[in-house]
Amino acid sequence: MESMTFVLFGSTGDLAKRKIFPALYNLYANQKMPQKISIIAVGRKEMSDSDLQAYVKQSLQTFSRSIIDDETRLADFLDAFRYSRFDATKIEDYQSLRDLVEQREKELHIPENRMFYLSVGPEFFDLIALNIKESGLGSTKGWKRLIIEKPFGHDLESARLLNANLTKAFEEEEIYRIDHYLGKPMVQNLEALAFANPVLQALWNNENIANVQITASETVGVEERAGYYDKSGALRDMFQNHMLQMLMMTAMQKPNKISANDIRNEKRKVMESLRPLKKEDVGLQVIRGQYTSGEMNGKQVNGYLDEPGIHSTSMNDTFIAAELWIDNSFWSGVPFYIRTGKRMKEKSTRIVIEFKDSANELYKDQNVKVAPNLLIIEINPNENVTLQLNSKNPLNGEIEPIKMNFTSNQKDVPEAYERLIYDAFRGDSTFFAHWKEVELAWEWVQPIIDAFSEGSVPLMQYESGSYGPKEAHQLLQNVGFKWWLDE
Numbered sequence: 001m002e003s004m005t006f007v008l009f010g011s012t013g014d015l016a017k018r019k020i021f022p023a024l025y026n027l028y029a030n031q032k033m034p035q036k037i038s039i040i041a042v043g044r045k046e047m048s049d050s051d052l053q054a055y056v057k058q059s060l061q062t063f064s065r066s067i068i069d070d071e072t073r074l075a076d077f078l079d080a081f082r083y084s085r086f087d088a089t090k091i092e093d094y095q096s097l098r099d100l101v102e103q104r105e106k107e108l109h110i111p112e113n114r115m116f117y118l119s120v121g122p123e124f125f126d127l128i129a130l131n132i133k134e135s136g137l138g139s140t141k142g143w144k145r146l147i148i149e150k151p152f153g154h155d156l157e158s159a160r161l162l163n164a165n166l167t168k169a170f171e172e173e174e175i176y177r178i179d180h181y182l183g184k185p186m187v188q189n190l191e192a193l194a195f196a197n198p199v200l201q202a203l204w205n206n207e208n209i210a211n212v213q214i215t216a217s218e219t220v221g222v223e224e225r226a227g228y229y230d231k232s233g234a235l236r237d238m239f240q241n242h243m244l245q246m247l248m249m250t251a252m253q254k255p256n257k258i259s260a261n262d263i264r265n266e267k268r269k270v271m272e273s274l275r276p277l278k279k280e281d282v283g284l285q286v287i288r289g290q291y292t293s294g295e296m297n298g299k300q301v302n303g304y305l306d307e308p309g310i311h312s313t314s315m316n317d318t319f320i321a322a323e324l325w326i327d328n329s330f331w332s333g334v335p336f337y338i339r340t341g342k343r344m345k346e347k348s349t350r351i352v353i354e355f356k357d358s359a360n361e362l363y364k365d366q367n368v369k370v371a372p373n374l375l376i377i378e379i380n381p382n383e384n385v386t387l388q389l390n391s392k393n394p395l396n397g398e399i400e401p402i403k404m405n406f407t408s409n410q411k412d413v414p415e416a417y418e419r420l421i422y423d424a425f426r427g428d429s430t431f432f433a434h435w436k437e438v439e440l441a442w443e444w445v446q447p448i449i450d451a452f453s454e455g456s457v458p459l460m461q462y463e464s465g466s467y468g469p470k471e472a473h474q475l476l477q478n479v480g481f482k483w484w485l486d487e
């Protein structure tokens with residue numbers, strides 16, 4: 001891997017402390033670092049290099065997954081870090097940052113390969129990118145890359161504007177848009193499950209599949225993020241990005257080859273075939289909900305409107321369920337159901353493929369109801385693949401569902417951020433969101449945003465600790481299905 005400079009904007013923030021520093025350290029511990037690396041942490045606070053190194057050390061001791069038992073190696077890792085105090089609005093600060101980057105490149109004999117990681121508030125994304133260009137930081141003899149966190153815009157228009165600004169300073173191939181769900185091992189595994197198994201591949205179409213369900217239920221509430229979350233809601237926070245990315249990964253067709261371009265092309269095609277929603281129809285296909293108080297793990301918790309920082313009249317969605325249709329020859333007639341919400345009964349991210357129950361016809365004279373075959377892919381917190389089949393119970397001769405289960409109980413699996421940063425080091429953008437995917441996702445979501453803001457879709461309440469509003473269950477019951485989580 002080529003030697004490089006890694007510039008981290010927002011280095012004193014929460015994400016850097018919890019995820020980015022530990023990810024860098026774990027890559028280092030697993031010999032997955034570039035040969036030589038200069039890490040420049042940038043932040044608003046006043047700090048010396050040794051203050052920064054102490055701060056990074058503390059973050060590793062608290063959040064690193066690998067044990068830190070070799071002080072010499074740790075010191076060697078920390079030695080790569082320098083700090084640059086910085087105000088994003090001052091061009092002279094970019095120039096001193098550039099001087100420091102260049103000075104370290106000379107000291108360490110590193111070519112001018114520069115990776116800029118924006119772990120900052122979204123209001124700074126384009127400002128920093130444009131100033132990287134303006135100050136000459138981005139004029140390198142080697143390559144340059146930009147890693148950018150979510151949210152990528154708050155609607156279609158703002159996302160387009162942001163992208164137009166970013167692409168004044170970086171080419172699309174240089175932009176790595178993080179969606180941490182794409183870094184999850186089971187999400188990365190979807191492609192292998194579907195395409196490396198001819199047995200499943202043969203069934204992966206509308207002749208055999210009755211419906212597909214993608215759930216991300218969370219037990220946490222709004223926590224300390226009221227300011228952000230109350231403006232974003234489940235629709236922007238989870239649905240537009242993570243949920244639609246999982247949809248693309250599940251529904252994409254076999255690529256010509258396993259390469260970033262081919263996979264992202266197939267993902268884009270899924271979004272292009274997604275049947276657009278008309279604003280007037282949003283209420284028929286989308287359920288929005290907000291949690292009320294309830295019991296979670298034996299403890300009474302606040303409703304959303306009583307959460308600190310949330311206005312008592314907020315109409316924000318903390319739950320979304322939707323029915324989607326992909327109008328192409330593989331999926332036509334197969335509904336996709338997506339739901340995500342906070343303060344639900346359990347933490348579970350999973351994809352369930354329900355196969356058609358053609359066996360019932362055969363057994364109807366016996367009065368036997370055969371359960372559908374299911375393929376259950378659990379993404380988080382457990383990583384499992386389960387195939388539910390039917391089999392006769394030898395004791396009573398009744399046909400019952402049985403489960404064939406694979407559990408990935410590997411210890412020390414790299415975390416999403418480790419995988420993604422490693423990919424970005426190597427210039428592999430397969431598991432980063434391409435602009436086209438992001439834009440098409442916003443295009444699909446925009447009528448929902450409009451309908452919500454006009455108040456034309458009722459906000460349903462659901463009790464904390466439940467599986468969401470009853471209307472989300474009716475969405476499936478109306479057509480004879482049910483969610484395969486809340487049994």
Ligand code: BG6
Binds near residue numbers: 218237349380
């Ligand atoms: C983040 C959202 O992107 O994903 C959070 O902003 C959410 O609101 C989180 O809790 C869920 O991630 P995970 O990895 O815990 O499923």
